[in-house]
Amino acid sequence: MRPLRFALAQGLxxxxxxxxxxxxxxxxxxxxxxxxxxxxDGGEIEFVLARPSDIATYVERGAADLAIVGKDVLLExxxxxxELVELGFGACRFVVAAPRGAVERSLDEYRHLGTLExxxxxxxxxxxxxxxxxVAVEIVKVAGSAEVGPLVxxxxxxxxxxxxGSTLRANGLAVVEEIASSTARLVANPASYHLRRREIAxxxxxxxxxAAAR
Amino acid sequence: MNPESPIGPPRGFRDILPTEARxxxxxxxxxxxxxxxxGFMPLHPPLLEYGAADSIKRxxxxxxDSDGSLVALRPDLTTxxxxxxxxxxxxxxxxxxxxxxxxxxxxxxxxxxxxxEILQAGVELVGADGALADAxxxxxxxxxxxxxxxxMRESTVQVGNIRLLTSLFAALPDDMRTEVLRALRNxxxxxxxxxxxxxxxxxxxxxxxxRALTGAEGEAPEAAAAGELCHAIDLARERxxxxxxxxxxxxxxxxxxxxxxxxxxxxxxxxxxxxxxSGGRYDLLIGAFGxxxxxxxxxIDVLQLHRALFAEAWRPPSQxxxxxxxxxxxxxxxxxxxxxxxAAGLAVALGDLVERAGxxxxxxxxxxxxxxxLDDGRVADAxxxxxxIAS
Numbered sequence: 001m002r003p004l005r006f007a008l009a010q011g012l013x014x015x016x017x018x019x020x021x022x023x024x025x026x027x028x029x030x031x032x033x034x035x036x037x038x039x040x041d042g043g044e045i046e047f048v049l050a051r052p053s054d055i056a057t058y059v060e061r062g063a064a065d066l067a068i069v070g071k072d073v074l075l076e077x078x079x080x081x082x083e084l085v086e087l088g089f090g091a092c093r094f095v096v097a098a099p100r101g102a103v104e105r106s107l108d109e110y111r112h113l114g115t116l117e118x119x120x121x122x123x124x125x126x127x128x129x130x131x132x133x134x135v136a137v138e139i140v141k142v143a144g145s146a147e148v149g150p151l152v153x154x155x156x157x158x159x160x161x162x163x164x165g166s167t168l169r170a171n172g173l174a175v176v177e178e179i180a181s182s183t184a185r186l187v188a189n190p191a192s193y194h195l196r197r198r199e200i201a202x203x204x205x206x207x208x209x210x211a212a213a214r
Numbered sequence: 215m216n217p218e219s220p221i222g223p224p225r226g227f228r229d230i231l232p233t234e235a236r237x238x239x240x241x242x243x244x245x246x247x248x249x250x251x252x253g254f255m256p257l258h259p260p261l262l263e264y265g266a267a268d269s270i271k272r273x274x275x276x277x278x279d280s281d282g283s284l285v286a287l288r289p290d291l292t293t294x295x296x297x298x299x300x301x302x303x304x305x306x307x308x309x310x311x312x313x314x315x316x317x318x319x320x321x322x323x324x325x326x327x328x329x330x331e332i333l334q335a336g337v338e339l340v341g342a343d344g345a346l347a348d349a350x351x352x353x354x355x356x357x358x359x360x361x362x363x364x365x366m367r368e369s370t371v372q373v374g375n376i377r378l379l380t381s382l383f384a385a386l387p388d389d390m391r392t393e394v395l396r397a398l399r400n401x402x403x404x405x406x407x408x409x410x411x412x413x414x415x416x417x418x419x420x421x422x423x424x425r426a427l428t429g430a431e432g433e434a435p436e437a438a439a440a441g442e443l444c445h446a447i448d449l450a451r452e453r454x455x456x457x458x459x460x461x462x463x464x465x466x467x468x469x470x471x472x473x474x475x476x477x478x479x480x481x482x483x484x485x486x487x488x489x490x491x492s493g494g495r496y497d498l499l500i501g502a503f504g505x506x507x508x509x510x511x512x513x514i515d516v517l518q519l520h521r522a523l524f525a526e527a528w529r530p531p532s533q534x535x536x537x538x539x540x541x542x543x544x545x546x547x548x549x550x551x552x553x554x555x556x557a558a559g560l561a562v563a564l565g566d567l568v569e570r571a572g573x574x575x576x577x578x579x580x581x582x583x584x585x586x587x588l589d590d591g592r593v594a595d596a597x598x599x600x601x602x603i604a605s
Contacts, residue, residue, distance in 0.1 A: 062488055080471070082402075082403060083401060083402040083403060083404045084403055084404055084428055085428075086404045086405075189488075190401060190488070190489065191483040191484070194369065194468065195483055195485055201428060201430035202430070205428070208424070
């Protein structure tokens with residue numbers, strides 16, 4: 001059987017994920033953020049680096065057994081994986097935001113025009129949220145920088161992922177409501193989790209102890 | 215390809231060509247024989263069932279019938295069998311043993327690579343309760359997989375129990391317990407545990423529950439629960455000892471995604487193919503159609519089983535070779551020659567054949583009503599050739 005394969009998201013979570021894995025005694029010395037090697041042998045565990053949104057796909061389809069990935073990615077992809085430990089870092093929130101001072105105006109527009117335009121990189125999260133609220137919206141999918149949407153007239157509101165909210169403030173946006181909060185999670189492929197429980201359980205246990213101590 | 219009229223099937227559906235179809239056919243025949251040898255009778259639920267507007271069942275492929283009613287391609291055969299039993303066996307109180315090999319249909323998001331047509335082979339034992347019935351069905355699943363040629367590993371079959379799992383959260387208020395179980399069904403163990411903590415589960419109990427769900431195998435702290443799971447597996451091994459002594463792993467964290475299970479649950483998995491079968495006891499499902507009956511069953515995902523078998527280097531037994539007969543000028547003699555070759559027990563086709571699906575072929579040319587010339591120049595009589603190829 002191949003070594004346990006652990007997928008790590010390149011980007012904001014990577015440094016903290018590596019520090020956490022190092023702290024529980026895994027050898028992550030071969031993984032270099034920004035490096036060119038994307039598959040790294042770590043002895044009993046092999047590490048794979050991938051884009052955050054691909055991590056969920058890797059794990060769902062069994063190309064990786066374990067991963068550290070933000071709950072935000074799981075909410076957007078709705079990947080069928082087992083979520084094992086809330087790791088407590090990488091906190092961020094999905095929010096609905098609108099131009100400061102324009103909430104009343106856009107609600108008036110909603111009354112007259114019957115729908116709001118919402119720009120987002122996260123169409124599934126946005127769609128589910130507004131459907132549950134019974135608000136009619138048109139989702140405008142963008143690949144980046146949704147916060148520019150209201151400035152250039154692309155959309156009335158945005159749904160975005162925020163950590164501190166400074167990007168929103170810099171673009172003159174204010175949070176209208178919070179949809180969900182997110183932290184990094186240890187996830188596993190369902191079949192791998194059950195088949196390789198003996199190898200995975202110690203990782204889960206040590207990460208849970210560390211997360212509880214935070 | 216003209217994009218206006220695509221030549222491929224719709225997303226999530228695919229063509230199954232002869233090489234694969236023959237292998238699937240061998241698996242299906244084996245499963246049908248195994249099911250029949252335990253007294254299960256095949257039945258055919260309809261392709262369409264009534265749909266529903268509830269969002270939990272979003273994975274159904276639904277559309278409007280010409281009379282305006284909402285219909286769905288059946289997403290699951292257990293539910294169809296439950297409906298059928300409640301309707302057609304209303305006056306019956308005894309035991310039913312039903313089996314099926316048929317496709318089900320589930321919605322998958324675009325671009326996810328997910329199949330929307332899934333071929334299931336399964337059994338349902340209706341009206342039987344208790345440990346014997348549980349063990350018999352669990353054993354039948356393992357027998358089915360092994361008879362198809364799947365090598366068993368210790369961890370291939372995992373056994374849990376929804377009732378025992380629920381009892382871990384017995385102290386929580388009903389609505390919180392429901393929420394915790396919904397999280398577990400969605401695979402969100404971390405979320406389920408933190409909801410239990412928010413609902414006031416004491417720290418030491420939370421720790422023990424956490425260990426039962428995420429600890430290494432055999433570490434299940436609830437002794438009574440572990441004992442009940444092991445008893446079910448032991449009993450099943452008596453019915454089907456199998457090639458691997460000690461198959462089956464108790465695993466309380468096993469929670470199939472389908473919401474109707476009430477007792478024992480089990481899944482078979484393979485490192486290359488993922489989950490290839492799942493089943494369990496669903497004592498309340500038939501009651502939801504108005505006829506309370508205990509029931510237990512399983513369904514094997516035949517395509518995933520095939521994938522697992524292929525990964526294990528399984529190949530179907532070879533078929534008898536096919537004789538491809540080249541006609542001569544005398545058409546009547548050609549047809550008579552084909553008839554006498556068939557009468558001699560040979561498989562014969564006229565002309566050439568492009569798609570052979572791995573089947574061995576013998577080329578021969580008609581000489582007269584009972585003789586052919588083989589490719590090596592040898593002339594053979596139909597009866598002698600039949601005997602030669604049979605041996």
